[in-house]
Each structure stands twice: as structure tokens, then as C-alpha cells.
Amino acid sequence: MNTIYLDNNATTNIAPEVLQEMLPYLKEMYGNPSSMHTFGGQLHRRVEEARAKVARLIGAEPEEIIFTSCGTESDNTAIMSAAESLPQKKHIITSRVEHPAVLNFCKHLARKGYRITFVPVDKRGQLNMDEFRKTLDDGTLIVSLMYANNETGVIFPLMEIGEMLKERGILFHTDAVQAAGKIPIDLKKFPVDMLSLSGHKLHAPKGVGALYVRKGTRFSPYIIGGHQEHGRRAGTENVASIVGLGKTCELAGENLYNEMTYLKALRNKLETALLKLCPDARVNGDTENRLPNTTNLSFEYVEGEAILLRLNEFGICASSGSACTSGSLEPSHVLRAMGVPATAIHGSIRFSLSRYNTEEEIGKVIEIMPGLIKELRNLSPYGRQKL
Ligand code: PLP
Numbered sequence: 001m002n003t004i005y006l007d008n009n010a011t012t013n014i015a016p017e018v019l020q021e022m023l024p025y026l027k028e029m030y031g032n033p034s035s036m037h038t039f040g041g042q043l044h045r046r047v048e049e050a051r052a053k054v055a056r057l058i059g060a061e062p063e064e065i066i067f068t069s070c071g072t073e074s075d076n077t078a079i080m081s082a083a084e085s086l087p088q089k090k091h092i093i094t095s096r097v098e099h100p101a102v103l104n105f106c107k108h109l110a111r112k113g114y115r116i117t118f119v120p121v122d123k124r125g126q127l128n129m130d131e132f133r134k135t136l137d138d139g140t141l142i143v144s145l146m147y148a149n150n151e152t153g154v155i156f157p158l159m160e161i162g163e164m165l166k167e168r169g170i171l172f173h174t175d176a177v178q179a180a181g182k183i184p185i186d187l188k189k190f191p192v193d194m195l196s197l198s199g200h201k202l203h204a205p206k207g208v209g210a211l212y213v214r215k216g217t218r219f220s221p222y223i224i225g226g227h228q229e230h231g232r233r234a235g236t237e238n239v240a241s242i243v244g245l246g247k248t249c250e251l252a253g254e255n256l257y258n259e260m261t262y263l264k265a266l267r268n269k270l271e272t273a274l275l276k277l278c279p280d281a282r283v284n285g286d287t288e289n290r291l292p293n294t295t296n297l298s299f300e301y302v303e304g305e306a307i308l309l310r311l312n313e314f315g316i317c318a319s320s321g322s323a324c325t326s327g328s329l330e331p332s333h334v335l336r337a338m339g340v341p342a343t344a345i346h347g348s349i350r351f352s353l354s355r356y357n358t359e360e361e362i363g364k365v366i367e368i369m370p371g372l373i374k375e376l377r378n379l380s381p382y383g384r385q386k387l
Contacts, residue, residue, distance in 0.1 A: 001315040004361045008201075009150050009178060009294060009352035010319055014244070015203035021247040022205070025240035033237050034228065043239050050246025054210050057249040058176075058195065059186035066211045066232045067242050071177035071198030072101040074211040075144070077222040077233070078173040078194040079105055081213075082142040083114070084220035086171075089141035093117045095127055095156075096337035102144050102175055103333075115139070124286035125154035125338045132161070142171040147179035147195075151321055151334040151350055152285030153294030155179070162191035171217070177201055177209075181252035182291050183260065193217045199241060203354070204248040208241035259355050264292035267353055270362050271295045277370040284321075284340055284348060293353040296321065296335075298344035302376045307349055310372050316365060321348035 005013070031040035033047050052062040068074045079092065079102070094106050096118045106116045117135040120128045127145070136143075143165055148155045158174055165172045173194040176185060180195075181202035187195065194217065199208040213219050213232075225234030252259075275281050280300035299307065304320030311318055321332030335345045351365075 004314075004316045004357075004364060006351040006353060006357065006361075006365070007317045007319050008354040009153075009350065011200045011206065012203045012354055013356060014205055015248060015251060017251060018204055018244045018247045022240040022244040025243055029239075033239060034226070043237075047237055047239060047242050050242045053246035053250045053253075054197075055212075057185070057253045058180060058197075058212060059188045059190075060212050061215065063230075064187075064212050064215055066213060066229050067237065067245070068209040068211055068233060069207055069235075069238070070209045071099075071175065071196050071201070072209075073222070074177075074196030074198070074209045075099070075101040075173075075175050076105050077211055078196060078213075079109070079142060079144055080222050081194075081218075081220045082171045082173070083109065085218035086141055089139050091115045091117070091137060091139040092141055093119060093132070093135050093143045095119045095121060095145055097121050097125060097149055097151075097154075097334040098144070098146050099150055099175060099177070101177075102146070106144075114141075119145075121337050123339050125149060125152045125284070125334065126286050126289070127156050127161075129157070129160075133164075136164075136168060136170065140168075140170050142173055144173040144175065147174045147176035147185070148183070148291050149285070149334060150178045151332060152296045152338075153178070153291035153352075154285045155183070155289040155291065157289075158192065159190060166191045178291060178294075181249065181256070182263075182293060184256060187212065187214070199245045199248065202248050202252055204244040205241050208238055208245045210245065255355070260292045262355065263353050266357060266359065266362055267293060267295050267351070269359075270351060270353075270365060271297065273366040274369055277366070278373045281373075282344060284335055284338065284344070294350065295352075296348060296350045298340065299347040299349070299373050300343050302347045302373060302380060304346060304348050306376050306380075307347070307372065310376065311365075311368070314364075314368055316368070319350050319352075321345055321350065 031043050033044040051065045054065050055062045110116045119132045172192045175196045177198045180197035193214045195212040200206040223234050282298050284296040308320050321335050331345045
């Protein structure tokens with residue numbers, strides 16, 4: 001049975017071109033980029049080429065890119081750097097719908113005496129701007145807001161927020177792990193001080209990420225040791241993965257607009273058909289401002305996990321916002337923050353597409369889902385009543 005992989009916001013396959021580019025650095029080119037000899041020196045050059053490619057994707061300068069081990073490290077580093085650089089400021093602003101890489105790090109800092117404001121979102125998952133404006137004060141150290149949400153794909157109005165923060169001289173970090181390479185980002189125009197991205201969300205391997213730090217931003221390293229990354233992130237460089245990240249960013253930049261159009265059409269086809277063919281279904285999140293590859297759907301009166309298990313029997317991979325299957329014991333904090341009714345949270349499924357998905361695959365999901373939902377509703381002891 002062929003796998004139909006529609007869980008690309010969780011992780012992606014490594015693009016064949018990326019793997020090809022990486023292979024020499026896992027085999028014969030194993031030197032250390034910090035070595036004086038030519039064998040190592042050539043690796044240093046490849047790391048710098050990759051840095052330039054990552055920078056190009058987001059409109060940054062190469063020296064503004066620091067390689068890290070993942071999106072989580074980039075997020076933690078950005079916030080910790082702000083805290084170390086401006087120790088007199090103790091107020092951090094973020095949103096209720098961030099990824100745990102930001103949310104739990106802020107909770108950790110709260111235990112160390114920081115005041116954290118978690119800005120609410122409305123029922124579309126959009127930031128409550130009135131609340132946001134009210135939370136800014138003279139003690140605000142940093143605002144950390146995601147570019148696009150991993151569960152719903154909702155894109156925050158960061159341009160407006162960036163302008164506001166720039167005027168007030170408040171540091172601004174964005175977690176762009178889901179956005180980078182999926183929608184255009186131009187840091188020449190977008191006033192943000194730090195931005196996180198991650199390789200495995202855009203067809204590079206797991207275990208590599210990057211943090212953009214705007215020139216002139218005070219920076220304090222999180223991982224301390226050797227002088228790598230100009231003293232900004234210690235540890236011998238993961239050359240193969242860094243080369244892979246560079247290649248993937250190059251490909252993403254070259255194909256961005258075509259890919260966005262392709263994915264949006266495919267996602268819309270899936271979404272429109274499921275809403276039409278499955279009664280009591282809804283889309284969660286702002287459909288106007290959304291990543292082109294993501295749809296978060298709720299099917300009332302049925303458990304998301306049950307849907308996932310049945311889809312799994314057909315080789316279809318998706319994820320749910322309900323409970324254990326998403327690796328968490330709690331129903332989705334994102335959907336709860338949006339005020340999605342409990343019954344709809346329990347029946348929520350996220351499909352996240354990539355350029356490797358085909359019309360045929362989407363057609364198969366459309367063919368299978370309506371019958372599957374009906375069957376599960378009939379099996380459910382709750383029938384069509386509320387859970
Ligand atoms: N931020 C967002 C929005 C994510 O979706 C993820 C991963 O799911 C992360 C951060 C963490 O990235 P990584 O898995 O590279 O640590």
C-alpha cells in the first residue's frame with residue numbers, strides 16, 4: 001500500500017536534490033570546517049555558501065544567519081539572547097497559540113521571575129490587536145509571535161506589529177518555522193529583529209535550523225563553547241545538514257510562487273470537497289490569511305483519533321488536534337484559544353500538503369473520507385449527539 005503523506009507540518013521528506021547535495025559530506029568530505037588544512041577549509045566554504053542561500057530565501061544578509069540544531073533551539077536562543085542582553089527588562093509578550101518551543105520556554109522563564117503576557121486570539125485564530133496594544137509597556141523585553149500557525153496555518157499580521165515595535169524600540173522575534181519557504185518573507189521590508197526556521201519542515205533533514213539576527217541587534221549566545229558561527233553558536237558544524245538546508249532554501253526560493261499556487265489549489269480542492277460531502281464539518285482558522293498547504297477541519301460527533309486510525313488503514317497520514325495521537329495528553333491549545341467548541345476540537349484533523357502530493361492522492365482522500373466519517377458516527381455510542 002502506498003503512503004499518502006499529508007502531515008507535512010509535522011515533518012517532510014528530504015528532497016532528492018537535497019540528499020544528493022548532502023551525500024559527499026556524509027562520506028568522503030568529513031573534515032572539520034574550522035581546520036587550517038585545505039581538506040577542512042573547503043568545507044568552511046560550503047557552509048558559507050549555504051549561509052548565503054538561507055539568507056537569500058528571506059531577504060537577509062549571510063552574516064545575519066546563525067545555524068542551529070532545530071527550530072526549537074532557534075526560538076529558545078532568540079528569547080534567551082534578549083533576556084541576557086537586556087537584564088533590566090522582565091516582560092515578555094507572546095500569544096496563546098504559539099508552538100511549545102516558545103510557549104513552554106516562556107513558562108520556564110515565568111518560573112524564573114519573568115512576567116509573561118499570552119495575547120489571546122479571536123475565533124479565526126487571529127491575534128487580538130486591541131489586547132496586544134494594551135500589553136506593551138516600558139518593561140517589555142521582547143515580543144515573540146509566530147509567523148504562521150502550525151495547526152491551522154493562520155498567518156499573523158506581523159508587518160503592522162513590527163512597525164509598532166520598531167517605533168517603541170522593543171525587540172521582535174518571529175517563529176517562522178512553518179512559514180519560511182512556504183510564503184514569501186522579505187526581511188528588507190519586514191521589521192523583525194530575529195527569525196527562526198527549521199530544515200525538516202521544508203524538505204531538509206531533521207537536526208538543522210537557523211536563526212536570523214538583524215545586524216545591530218544585541219546578541220548573546222545560548223550554546224557556549226568553541227568559536228563556531230563567529231562565537232554566536234558553539235559546536236562543530238553539522239556540515240552535511242547545513243549544506244542540505246542551503247540547497248532546500250535555494251529550491252524553495254526558485255519555486256515559491258508556483259508551489260504556492262499548486263498547493264493552494266490542491267488544498268482547496270480537498271477542503272471544499274470534504275465540507276460538501278461530510279455533514280457537520282467546519283474549517284478552523286482564518287481562511288483569508290493562511291498558509292497555502294494547510295487545512296484544519298473539524299467533524300462533529302466523531303473522535304479525531306478514530307478518524308486518524310481509520311485513515312492510517314488506508315495509508316493516509318494526517319494529524320489530529322484532539323489528544324494522545326498528536327503526542328500530547330491535552331486537546332489542542334490552539335483550537336481551545338480560538339474558542340472552538342469541545343465537540344469540534346475532538347473531531348479535528350489537520351491535513352498539511354507538500355509539493356510531492358498529487359491530485360490523485362487528494363482524490364483518494366476525498367473518495368474515502370465521507371464514508372469513513374459516516375461509518376464512525378454510526379459506530380459511536382453518541383451517534384449524532386454531542387460527545
Ligand atoms: N515552531 C513551530 C511553529 C513548529 O511547527 C515547530 C515544529 O513543529 C517548531 C517551532 C519546532 O521546530 P523543530 O522541530 O525544528 O525543533
